[in-house]
Amino acid sequence: DVQLVESGGDLVQPGGSLRLSCAASGFTFSTYWMTWVRQTPGKGLEWVASIKEDGSQKYYYVDSVKGRFTISRDNAKSSLYLQMNSLRAEDTAVYFCATDRGPNTLDHWGQGTLVTVSS
């Protein structure tokens, strides 16, 4: 069975950094695009970033995270990452990782990890 387990969410002060991880199992990780989606009560579901199977292409879909967030992956470890720098209060959300079977269709999701940005 496909399993995606996110970790790394925490309470962090504005301006701080966090690195989210997503450990994948039950499928051939290196053959899937992967995506991070976040959810807040106010803005709903937001598609944050996606990365190609080999990591050669990365796309960021939320203007406010461009230049601050970096998506990456380690196929040898079947892991997806989201490095988040210069965090702001509006980045507070539950962050989900998901497999993207294309085009832009998320067929498996992790349980999510909560990021809270507050002083």
Added chain:
Amino acid sequence: DIQMTQSPSSLSASVGDRVTITCRTSQVISNLLNWYQQKPGKAPKLLVYSASSLQSGVPSRFSGSGSGTDFTLTISGLQPEDFATYYCQRSYGIPLFGGGTKVEIK
């Protein structure tokens, strides 16, 4: 701005009812639209992709239709486990979710 408009934002229904949720996009997207179900505290789950194709394992009471700018998710014979929030999502170009429709028990 590209917009995804779901309606209604919430509805009350009874077990056995036929429920219809609509999603309208501000741009023609062919059939590149997906539907997800989310229960409280859980991740979204893919129900329908490419507007009308049922994801493996999803009960046949769920169906999707539409193309262009107007799409519909129908639940024929609402079951207790179907009370949840439903989201549409365009898979054409910039991926974007609708605002959600909460289906509650009447």
